Each structure stands twice: as C-alpha cells, then as structure tokens.
Amino acid sequence: MENSSNGAFSNFINNKVLPPIMKFVNTKPVKALQDGMVYALPFIIIGSVFLILSNIPIPAVAAVIKASGWAAFFNQAYTVTFGVLSLWAAVGIAYVYVRNEGYEPLPAGLTSMAVFLLLQTLNIANPLVAAMGKAGSGITNAAGNVVMSGSAVSQNIDKLPKVLQDFVQAPVTGVVNITWLGGQGMIAAIIVGILVGWAYSAMIRKGWKITLPEQVPASVANQFTAMIPAGVILIVAMLIFAAFSAFGNTDMLQFIYKVLQTPLQGLSDSLGGALVIAFLVPFFWFFGVHGGLIMGAITSGLLIPNTFDNASLYKAGKLTVAQGAHIVTNEFYNNFINLTGSGITIGLVIFTLFAAKSVQFKTIGKVEFVPALFNINEPFLFGLPIVMNPFLAIPFFLTPVIVALSTYLVIYFGIVPPLNGFAAPWTTPAIISGFLIGGWKMAIWQTITLVMSTAIYFPFAKKYDAILTKEEGEKAAAEAAAGNAEIEKM
Template identity: 25%
Template sequence: MSSPMDGFMQWMETKFVPVASKVGNQRHLAAVRDAFISILPITMVGSIATLLNVFVVDLPTMWLGEENVVTTSLAQVVNVDGLVSHGSMAIFALCFAFAFGYRLSRAYDVDGLAGGVIALASVVATMNFAPEFAYVLPNVTPDAMGALSSAGLAVAEVDGAVTLQVTGANLISTALTGATGLFSALIFGIISTMVYVKLTLKDVTIKLPEGVPPAVSKAFAAIIPGVVAVYVCAILAQLCVALTGQYPNDLIVEFIQKPLLGISQSAPAIVLTSFLIQLLWFFGIHGSQVMAPVLEGLYTPALLENMQVWNATHDIAQLPYLWTKASFECFSMFSGAGITLGLIIAIMIFSKRRECRVVAEMSAPMGVFNINEPVIFGMPIVLNPLYLIPWLLVPVVATVVAMAFTFTGLIPPVFIQVPWIMPVGIGAFLATGGNVLAGLVALLNLLISFVIWTPFVKLANRMDAPEKQ
C-alpha cells in the first residue's frame, strides 16, 4: 500500500514538475533571467561604489562628525564613486533593454546584436526628453518671490521653502534610465524585439547579394524590422501622451510597477517565493532560475531602488522597500538553497554514516562560499523524502526571522548588492551598509538551520546501520 508521501511525490513528479520545467524554459522568461545575469557587472560595480561610500562617507560621518579627516582625505575617491554610479546604476534600465533585446532575439535565432540595439533605441524613443524639475533655492525667503517672478523665473513656495520650477530640454531623467525605468524597459523591450523578430522571420528585410560581408548583410537585414519596431514604440508613447497627458513610464510605474512591488513586499509573497525555490530544487529543478522572473523582475528593482534612494539621501528611513533580492541571499540562501551549511555542521557532529561524512567534508569549503550542489546531489537531497521537511522548512523559518528583524526596524533593509560568494554574516553586514546586527541575524539563521537539520541527521543514523570505522 502506498503512503500519502508516495502519492504526493507522484503527483508532484507528474503534474508540478513538468509545468515548472516549461516555465523555466519559456523563451521570454528565460530572456529576462539571462538579461539580468548579463548585466550583473553593472549591478556589482554600482554596488561597490555605494559600499565604498558607506565606509568612506557615511560611517566616518556617523562616528567622527561632519568634515572628518577620513572623508576629507578621500574626497577624490568619493568623486570617482559618483562617476561610477553614473556609468552603472543611473543607466541600468538602458543596459537591461539592450541585454534583453539581445537575449530574446537569440532565443528566436535572429541577430542578437541588432535586437539589442533596436530594443535600446525603442525604449529611449518612449522617454520624456523635457522633464520638469523643482529645485529648492537655499537661503531664499518667500519675501523674495515677487522679485524672482518679475525676473521671469517660475518660483513657488513649498512647505516654507522657495522652489525654482525648471523644464529641461533634451534631457533624460535618471528616473527613466535607472532602476525605476526597468518595467518600461521590459515592456517596450518585449514589444520592439518581438516586432523585429516576427518581421525578420517573415523575411520582411533587405536582402543583399551573396559575397557581401556578413556584418553588412545582417545590418541591412535589420533596417526594415528595426525602423518598424522603433516607430511602433514611439507611436504608442505618443498615444499615451495624447490621451492621458503622461508618458508611458509614468503610467507603468503608477499602475504596474508600484502595485507589483507592493505585493512582493507582503510577508506571504516573500515566504511563498522562498518555499517555491526549495520545492523546485527538491525535484532537481534549479529553483532560483525558474523563479528568476519573480526574483529579478520584482525583488531586483526593489534592491536597485533602495540603492538609488540611499545614494540620494543617505537615510535608512527613506528606503522604500524592506525586502529585496539580496535579502534572500543574505538571510535565507547563504551557503546555497536550504542553508545546507547547517546540515554539513550537523553531519560532522552527529552523523555515524561514513558516506554522509565524506560528502560533508568535501562540500564544506564550497559551502562556506555558497556553493552547495555537491550536498544537494551528493547526499542526495533531491527526491530524498528523509530530508524533505527540513529542506522546505529551514529557508522559510530563516526568511521569517530575518523579516521580523527587518520589518520591525531592528536591522535596515538590504540596499547593496554584494558578491554572492560572501560567507554567512559578512554578506549581510556589507549589504546593509555595515550593520553588525544584520550579520548576527544571518549567523542566528545558521544556528537555527543546524537545530532543524540535526534531528534528521540522527534519524538517518537509525535508518541505515553505520559502517565500522
């Protein structure tokens, strides 16, 4: 007679796993995942600049006061970090648009370089090149507003401060090109790339004679699809302006981006994401890759928004999002999915099974740096009912613990992307701008994982007789 666990495993293998595999291999979702991976250097260099400023400006100012010797002596480093930020986070959406167009075009076996260029041009074609800015005029009292107005300046009083209203010309706000513009880059990247792909596959192209260099032939072949793609996006943008008075990015942020990011910040959404990653891994499917559209599409923009706000304000209280993609990495996925470093420690202390101890000893050095495939497939954990409960439970509990500390304000939200190989505690410390308690929370989660894994390691001792040493 089959047990309920056998029935569950069979249902998952026949119903859930095939669907998850299709989702993971869907071309558009895979292109989103691969595009974010492609521009990881841009994310990391921007994060490094932010992290350096934390230790060069923010912490010295907190400890030594304004105009301290550390910040003053390293002023040129701060200036360089500002330039790096302009070349990374300020143009993140544009980099993503190109990478996404390239990846999606390649998925359809058409010229990826042309697809990336067309997607980038199409996204820029939807942007407002005459944004309005409001600058607060320091040391100007409301009494001077009359004179300023007489001089032809557009001034207004806002909360007792005099602001100057300026309309830019041939300018693009970093709100469009940075993290805030990611959803627009994704939507118009899909539209433009699919127009280019479909026209190319239907041979609506300029064909040159044989013997023409391939680079020239590909460039001419992309002209008609590229022109149509850019015009389609530009027409859609102008329709938005004509019908609503707003550019597409404003509408997308208001009605799509903010609601989705708001939902992603709810405790059930965060816990469910962590749970699904584990469930997929149990069946041998790379959970992080299948869930990449959620992790990269929702939680990465949250991380980038936090970083952008921090760079502008240096105020933890103003960070808009409490949970980001790096929050998973720092608190519930360090040492890899399932926090298997806790399992490795439990095996080394309590296991009497020689084969388990060998796998643990070989996997420990890699586990410290968040590589745990040897444990997942070597124990194995995949499709092993013995480890199903702790495998699913550990990351969920760790996520809830970290959420409790973050949502109550005991530790700041994660706002810096750190290299994924950072050992437990160090990654959380750096990702929160040098918060010691955040590092201790990660270590607490390691202890919790050890406690949860230990009974199942002892249970494994009783299931199989240990070999004689």
C-alpha cells in the first residue's frame, strides 16, 4: 500500500508538477537569463578579488594599503568589473537570446547596452550634498582621512552667494551613474536584455533589415543588417525615457528598482525565502531534474544584487545587518544551500568512507570523495542513487533546510558576520570558501555545517547500507549455490 501511494505521488510530481516548471525553465527568456548571466561571472569573481585586496580583513594591513594609495587602484578595478555587473547582464542576456534564435548576436548585445544606458538619467548627485551637515561624510583625502567635517563644509558654503551655493550643489550632469550599473540595476538589466533580444530577433525574422550585395564583406553587411532593428529599439527606448522624465520625474531604472526589485530582493532575503530555496533544490533533484540550474536561473537575478549590496557595505566598512546587509546572497546559495553538492551530501560521503559495509556504498563513496570536495555530487545522485530513493529522501531534503535555517539565524543574531560580497566560485572547497566569503568565523561555521550534514545523514545511511549489505549477501549466496549446482552436474 505504501509503495502504491509513493508511486502515485511520484507520478503526480512527474506528470503534473514538473512539466509546467520545465516548460517555464526552457522558455527563451529564462534560457537567455540563465546563460546570459554567465558572461558576468568572470567580472564578478575578478572584481571580488580586487574588493578583498582593497579591504583586507586585517586592520593593520588594510591601513597600510589605504595609506599607500593602492586601495584606490583596487577600487578602480572593482568598480569597472563587479561594480557594473548589470551592464554585463544586459549585454549577455540579449546576446544569448539572439544567438539562440540563430542570428548574429553581438549587435543585439551592444544595442541592449545602449538601451540600458539610455533609460537612466545621466547625472549624479553632487558629492558636496552628501558631505554637508552634522551627519555628512565631510571631505576626505586620498588616504580616507577626514580633512574637513560636514559641519565645516556647510558653514563655508553658507558664506557664498545663493546663486553660487545652488551652482556648486547642483547635480553633476553628462555622466553615467554607476549606481544603476551595479546591483540596483539588475532587474532592469534583465528586462532590457530580454526585451531587446526578443524585439531584435522578431524584426530580423520579419526581414526588417538592409541587405547589401554579396560583394560587401560580411563584417560590414552584418552591421547594416542590425541598423534598422537597433534604430527602432533605440527610438522606442528614447520615447520611454522621455515619458518617465515628463510624467514621473524619474527614469525607468529607478522606477523598476523601487516598484519591483526592492520588494523582490526583500522576499529573497527573508527566512522564508531561504527555506523555500533550500527545499526546492533537492526536491527537483530527487525527481531527476537539475534543481541547482532551475533555482539558480530563478533566483540569480535577485541574489546576485544582494551580493553586490553586501560588497558595497563591506567596502564602506558598514557590513552589518543593522546597516542593511543581506543575509541571503548568491554565496549563501552556492556555499551553504549547495555546499558539497545539492542536498549537502558530505555526510553521506563520510559514512561511505568510514562506516559503510556494503560494496555498493564503499565503491560509490570512493568515486564521489574528490568531486564532493569541489561541490559536485552527481556520482551520488545517479550512482548510489539518491534520485527517487525513498531511503535517503528525508536527509536529502532536510539537511539543506536545517543548514539554511541555522546559517540565517547565526548571521541574523550577529554570531557570524554577513557574507562580505566576495563571489567565491561555486566549486571552491568548503571551509576555504567560508573564509573567503566571511572570514574565519564563517569558515568555522561552515565546518559546523559539515558536521551537521554527517549527523543527519548517518542514521539513514546506516539503515540503507544494512539493506544493501543484506541484498549483496543474498545475491552472493545465490550465485554460490548456482555455482555448486553446476559443479555437481559435472
């Protein structure tokens, strides 16, 4: 009866739940988002290195680097790599969308970049505004030392004629505001990339292009092919910018950030959001579908901006939950929810190496050991298997949920600091990744989560191992009996 109900549940999941989810995941926009974001990853990772170099978590060393002026150079490198991740996303998403449609993709990627820049107001607040007043930052020198307080700045500016005060405090125009090229512009970048990719492909498909004679080199002809779609898209984008400016006194990027991105980031950063993500990754895997890819595609547009926000706070020396640091970031997803592989199966690896008695467990454990160090566990998922295995379902679902819950709480209550924004590659071994993304306290906590995984998996693995050992013994006895029967016939 139990097997019948399990079979009915599996059939329900496979026939009713998974098909619409897979249909959504395999849509053109989601595929473009998933693969397009990959183009931003090298810049995110390299930029993270410059972030750490400019903010070494050793005060004495950090002070020396800052005084030497090298911190400013590292910050420059960080700003044009990790600091403009939304720009990379806008280019990559449109590029992949059009590439998947079978057309020349680079013009679409560049068009998307132009649209993304066109839709923002090209000015920044005057730095004097933030420097003025008792709560102002004041004026600092290259070493970061305050040379004039905020109050002193206000007092001196107040001595100027009113017209001159207004002039020196006016926004700086004719510049690109990198605020919207970073994490705050991510949802807008995703929308722009997808819409540009879709519109560009549709126009090319309908023949909206300038066709030159065959004698014209392909490199030149391709640019003329792109001219009409790019021109139409840019004109529409200009009209959208004009509408937001005229009727809303804002721009599209700021509007999307306030109305859409801020609430979604808050949802992704909640305890409930963390638990849902932690459960759904192994849930999809259990039924043989790549849970990491599905949830990564859905959550990356929100969790990567969370990482960026934390990096900015870390850079400013304000990385605390009280000052707005996010608990759930892309590194929370990669280096806790998926630590040692989906389901956090390191506990299962330890069991197979030190306590398993069955040949199947021992053999697969030896194969899985090295991949597990780099957060890869497909040998377990399909070789043991864990997929559709009721004996290991409970720890497989439970472990990442418990780890997500406990990690959220230790950060929330200040036991360990928030993640610092360093984008450690998902293959970075445990403990090392913990140190990189949060210092020695996070490395210790990550070690504790490995112990938790072992404690959760052990009793279930022991029971399953006993079943496998019994089956192997019965099979060996049957084979021996068959061999003896053959000998007697001879």
